[in-house]
Amino acid sequence: MLITGVDCFHVALPVKLGGAGRANNAGWSIRNIASFDHFLLRIETQDQLTGWGEAFAFKGAEALTAVVNKLLKPSLLCADTSDIAQISHRLQFENHLWGRYGLTMFGISAVDIALWDLAGKRAGQPLFNMLGGRCNALTAYASLPRYGNGEVATELACRAVKEGYRHIKLHETDPEVIAQVRSAIGPDIGLMVDTNCAWNETEAITAARDMEGLDLMMIEEPVFPPEDFAALARVQKAGGIPIAAGECACTHFEFQHMLEAGAVSYIQPSVSKVGGISEFLKISELSRQFSVPVMPHSPYLGPGFLATMHLLSALHPESLLECIYPDGINSRFYPGLIQRDGMLSPPQAPGLGLDPDESVIEKYRVD
Numbered sequence: 001m002l003i004t005g006v007d008c009f010h011v012a013l014p015v016k017l018g019g020a021g022r023a024n025n026a027g028w029s030i031r032n033i034a035s036f037d038h039f040l041l042r043i044e045t046q047d048q049l050t051g052w053g054e055a056f057a058f059k060g061a062e063a064l065t066a067v068v069n070k071l072l073k074p075s076l077l078c079a080d081t082s083d084i085a086q087i088s089h090r091l092q093f094e095n096h097l098w099g100r101y102g103l104t105m106f107g108i109s110a111v112d113i114a115l116w117d118l119a120g121k122r123a124g125q126p127l128f129n130m131l132g133g134r135c136n137a138l139t140a141y142a143s144l145p146r147y148g149n150g151e152v153a154t155e156l157a158c159r160a161v162k163e164g165y166r167h168i169k170l171h172e173t174d175p176e177v178i179a180q181v182r183s184a185i186g187p188d189i190g191l192m193v194d195t196n197c198a199w200n201e202t203e204a205i206t207a208a209r210d211m212e213g214l215d216l217m218m219i220e221e222p223v224f225p226p227e228d229f230a231a232l233a234r235v236q237k238a239g240g241i242p243i244a245a246g247e248c249a250c251t252h253f254e255f256q257h258m259l260e261a262g263a264v265s266y267i268q269p270s271v272s273k274v275g276g277i278s279e280f281l282k283i284s285e286l287s288r289q290f291s292v293p294v295m296p297h298s299p300y301l302g303p304g305f306l307a308t309m310h311l312l313s314a315l316h317p318e319s320l321l322e323c324i325y326p327d328g329i330n331s332r333f334y335p336g337l338i339q340r341d342g343m344l345s346p347p348q349a350p351g352l353g354l355d356p357d358e359s360v361i362e363k364y365r366v367d
Contacts (some may be wrong), residue, residue, distance in 0.1 A: 001047055003077055006076050013360075038054065055109050055304075071104070105251065125350055127353070131314035144171060153177055160325050164342040173195050199224070220244040227248070246258065266293055
């Protein structure tokens with residue numbers, strides 16, 4: 001079936017992340033975040049079937065709209081949706097001059113997710129069935145912002161535990177703040193730390209050694225630049241704590257280089273960045289070849305989140321699903337999708353299972 005329409009939506013959902021007036025970090029602070037930007041994409045076919053996709057959009061939604069409309073849309077109109085692999089290859093080939101990374105691949109990711117949504121709807125099957133799996137209940141973890149304040153981070157981590165989460169991820173870089181949270185939540189709760197590339201190699205090794213007694217499941221992206229896989233491997237060996245990385249990586253080729261370097265204990269493909277579901281499937285196969293588990297990056301609220309749920313349910317049900325916490329979002333794309341006791345299951349209707357609430361899109365759309 002041929003594509004007749006490609007529409008982009010920049011949606012800014014209002015958010016309250018807690019800790020108002022108490023955040024204490026100038027570099028990655030929640031103080032000035034009043035909304036989360038989302039980039040949603042809708043593809044329509046000549047029989048008026050629609051598929052939805054999402055690209056990672058933090059501060060980049062306007063640029064993504066230009067990428068899709070100027071670079072991708074001309075090749076999509078009148079294309080046959082039945083050959084997703086061919087469309088993915090063509091979009092990557094035609095636009096490799098702009099880099100197989102960043103906004104270009106984010107836009108291609110949104111297209112690919114929408115095409116898989118269409119394929120599932122046309123086949124009358126949920127995506128997890130299309131991928132050869134079944135519906136599994138997934139263990140979610142609470143992913144907190146960086147507060148730079150031990151009191152705030154502890155307060156919210158303890159609240160998440162009371163709500164049923166058994167795993168917490170902090171975005172803190174101060175070992176004392178992390179130790180304070182560990183002491184408060186106790187030894188039975190899984191604790192992860194994502195530093196967003198805050199350190200150089202030496203600083204990362206020192207910090208890892210300082211946190212050696214905190215029983216961390218992993219440290220995510222400890223060094224800058226994130227593609228310095230040799231440095232990641234050295235930090236993992238010298239620091240003594242498992243390393244995770246991959247949210248900044250695009251295409252399966254970069255993950256192959258990461259795994260060949262022995263850089264990580266967990267790979268973190270982000271379906272709305274890597275090239276969509278098609279690239280995620282290739283990365284999933286690499287995880288099996290190298291026996292390195294998948295722990296995806298998924299701080300999304302739109303189709304990218306649903307796609308991640310289906311991928312995990314079908315291929316990696318033992319993995320953990322990242323959920324933004326505290327959500328603080330009153331309007332949702334999928335109001336019926338509710339986490340209970342730290343567990344979530346993918347929708348079972350065809351395709352991604354749910355279409356986003358278009359009244360929410362229109363209310364918070366940024367033109």
